[in-house]
Amino acid sequence: MTSTPTFTAPDAAFVEDFRVMSQFGATENGGVDRQAATAADGEQRRWLTGLLEARGFTVKFDRAGNQWGLFEAVSGAPFVVVGSHMDSQPTAGRYDGAFGVLAAAHAAFRLVEKWAGGAASGKPKFNIAVVNWFNEEGSRFKPSMMGSSVYTGKLALETALNTTDTQGITVREALDGIGCRGDYDGPAASYCAEIHIEQGPSMEHDGITIGLVQSSWAANKYEFVVHGEQAHTGSTVIADRKDALLGAAMLVVAARELADRFPGVLHTSVGELTVYPNSPVVVPSRVNLLLDLRSADESVLAEADALLHQRIPAIERAANISVERNHSHSWPVTPYQTEGVELAAKVAADLGLSSKQVMTLAGHDSINMKDLVPTVMLFVPSVDGISHNEHEYTTDADIVAGLAMLTEVVNRLCNGVLED
Amino acid sequence: MTSTPTFTAPDAAFVEDFRVMSQFGATENGGVDRQAATAADGEQRRWLTGLLEARGFTVKFDRAGNQWGLFEAVSGAPFVVVGSHMDSQPTAGRYDGAFGVLAAAHAAFRLVEKWAGGAASGKPKFNIAVVNWFNEEGSRFKPSMMGSSVYTGKLALETALNTTDTQGITVREALDGIGCRGDYDGPAASYCAEIHIEQGPSMEHDGITIGLVQSSWAANKYEFVVHGEQAHTGSTVIADRKDALLGAAMLVVAARELADRFPGVLHTSVGELTVYPNSPVVVPSRVNLLLDLRSADESVLAEADALLHQRIPAIERAANISVERNHSHSWPVTPYQTEGVELAAKVAADLGLSSKQVMTLAGHDSINMKDLVPTVMLFVPSVDGISHNEHEYTTDADIVAGLAMLTEVVNRLCNGVLED
CATH class of the missing domain: 3.30.70.360 (Alpha-Beta Plaits)
Incomplete structure (x- = not known):
C-alpha cells in the first residue's frame, strides 16, 4: 500500500491527496464512516471546497446538497460533469465513490492547467464541472443516489429534503447542519464521466486495468x-x-x-x-x-x-x-451510450492501458446521468473484489492509471469528440 | 371494562387508583410504554411515593433503584415484602406488574388500618414493605429482573449500575435522571408475596380466579x-x-x-x-x-x-x-415453597375464591425472592391470555378478588402463620 517512487509529481500529489482525504471519518481498521450529511461528510466537503478553490474553481452547493466545482473556460458554454460521491456506508472502504470524486478533481486540474498553456493547447468547447453527489449510498437516508436523482429530475426536491433518518432528522435539517444546502440549480450538462472501483473480482482476475462499463444489471x-x-x-x-x-x-x-x-x-x-x-x-x-x-x-x-x-x-x-x-x-438492464464506451476503449488503447467491457451490478450516479446526457462510466480493479468493507483496496498504480484514463476521456469530451 | 357498582368503597378506590396509574406512559391504543428509568417510569414512581406517604409509609430508594414503602408496626422486626414492578415493555399492557404493585400497596393500607384498630386486631409479628422492583422487563437494560437480582445478591450492584442501553446511557445515569438512585440497602425480609396476571389462557379457560404458582418453567x-x-x-x-x-x-x-x-x-x-x-x-x-x-x-x-x-x-x-x-x-424447574402454596390454597378456600395450582412460564421478581425467603406467588386470569400487548386485560372483578386474596395472605404472613 506504499506509493511507488516512480510516480510523476502530479501523480504523487494525487496519491497524497487520497491519503489525506481518507482521514475524514477514518475508522480504526483502515476504513471510513462518512454517512451522508454527518459531521465527517461535512468536514470532507469543506476540505474539497478548499482543494477546488485553490485551483481557481468556483464551488457551489445546489438545493439537493450536491457539491459543484465549476470552471468556465468558455463563457456560457455547457459543462462536462465529472465526479462521483464522497459519502460512505458505515464502516466502509476508503475507495468506493471518494476515489472517483478526487480523480475528477485532479483530472479537471490537469485540463485547466493545459488550457492555461494558451492557444497551442487549443480552447475546449465545453466547460468542466466536478461533482460530489449527495447521498449516493442511501444508508442514512433512502433512497440511494438521492442527489443525482434530484438533479436528473427523477426525484422531487421536496421529497428528498423531507426524507428522515431513523432519528427523525430530515435531509433538509442535516444538510443545513453541515452548511451544505445551497440555492444553486446545478450547471447545464452536455456530457458526463465517472470513475469508480469495480467492487467485484472480474477485472483483477483477468488482469485488466480499465473497465468500460457498457450496462447495468x-x-x-x-x-x-x-x-x-x-x-x-x-x-x-x-x-x-x-x-x-x-x-x-x-x-x-x-x-x-x-x-x-x-x-x-x-x-x-x-x-x-x-x-x-x-x-x-x-x-x-x-x-x-x-x-x-x-x-x-x-x-x-x-x-x-x-x-x-x-x-x-x-x-x-x-x-x-x-x-x-x-x-x-x-x-431494467440499461446500456450506457455506445459512443461513450467506444470513446473510452480508444482512449485506453491510446494510453496503452488494458481494458474490457464490463457490466455494473451496483448502482452509480452515472446510471441516473446517462438518461440525461451521454455518459462514460469507468472502473479500476478492486483487490479480491472486496467492497463496502474496511478492507476494500485498489493499488496506487491502478488509481493513478484510472486518473490518467479519466483525464483523457474528459479532455476529449470537453473538446467535443462526441459532437458529430 | 366499567366498574360494577357493587364494589365496596375500598375496592372502588383501588379500581380508581388503577385507572389513574394507567395514565403514566399511556399509549393511544389503551396500553402503556414505561420502560425502566424513562420519564414515564419516573413520574409513576413519584406518584406511588405520594400514594404511600399519604398513608404514613416511609418511601426509600435503594442503591439499585428499587422503590420501598415501609411501615413499621413492630419496631425492629423484619419485613414481609410484597410487590411487583411498574416498568413495562414498549407498547405493553396496563396490568402486568403494575397491578401487582398497586395491589401490594392497597393490601398494606388495609392491614395498617386494621392494626391501627388497636389491641382487638392483634399486633403483627412482622412489618410490611411494599416494593416496586426496578427493571423487571429488561427491554431497555439487560438482564431482566435487575432490581430483585441485586437485592437477592444474584447480580453485583456495580454490574447493574454500569449496564448501558442502546444509546450508551448507564443504569446509574438513567436512575439519577429520574431521581431514583438512593443509598438504602433495602429492608431485612422474612417472607415475600407477589400477585401478577397469568399472561396465559389456562385460568380463564378453567374458570379459576386465583392461581397458586407452585413452580416456574x-x-x-x-x-x-x-x-x-x-x-x-x-x-x-x-x-x-x-x-x-x-x-x-x-x-x-x-x-x-x-x-x-x-x-x-x-x-x-x-x-x-x-x-x-x-x-x-x-x-x-x-x-x-x-x-x-x-x-x-x-x-x-x-x-x-x-x-x-x-x-x-x-x-x-x-x-x-x-x-x-x-x-x-x-x-431449572424451580418450586416455590410448598408451605406457601398450601397457605395460599387455604386463604382462597377461606375467602370462597376458586383456585388451582399453576406453573409460571414467564420470569417474575418472586422467582429471585423465593431463593432468599419463603415466597407466595399468586395469579389472576388474563382475558384471552393476552400479555405484553396493549390489549392485555383482566376484569375489575378479578383484580379486586386478587387484592382481597393478597391482603389475607400478607395478613397471615405478617402474623407469623409460617413461623412453625
Missing part, C-alpha cells in the same frame, strides 16, 4: 413489512403466536434459496432488517426489511420475482403473519 | 452473535458472501422447528435481533440475537438444547458464517 428492490402480534415469549403458546420475526426470517432464507436456484446469474440480499419492539421477552409484532433481486438477465429476474411472490402466501400461513409489500423500486 | 436463554463479512449486496457474488443475517434467519427458523417437534411442551423464541451495519446495500457482517428455550419438563429442554447445538454447525456451513454463543442464562 436489472434490479427489483422491495420493502416488505411483516405484520404479527406482540405477545409474551415465555407464556404465549406457540399455536397462538403471530411471530413477525419468524416470517421475516423465512423471507431471508427464501431469498437465498432463489439465488441458489439461478447460480451465478441472480444476486439476492436482505441488507436491512428492523424488528419491533425488539425486546428479549416479546414476540415481535412488526419487521421491516429490504429485499433485492438483481440479474444481468431480465428473464431470470422476472422468473425469480414470480417465484418469490408465489412463496409469500406459504410463509404467511407457516408463520401466521401477513406480508405487506410497502414500497418497490425496479430498473 | 425451566429456561435456557442464549445470546448468539453471528459473524459474517461486510460486502456489497449488488456486486458480491453469492458464493463469496458471508451473510450474517442469513445465518441468523436460519437460527430463527431452527428455533421454531424445535418447538414444532415438541408440541405444547417447549416454547422457543427470538424476541430481539439486531443487524449490523443494517444498510440496504451491505451484506450484514454481524447479527446479535437472543434465543430462548423454555419447558416445564427439564428432559425436553435438555433434548431440545442438544438438537439446537447440533444444528449450528450445519447453519455455519450453509451461510458461510460463524456462530458465537456470547452469553447464556439458564434455570
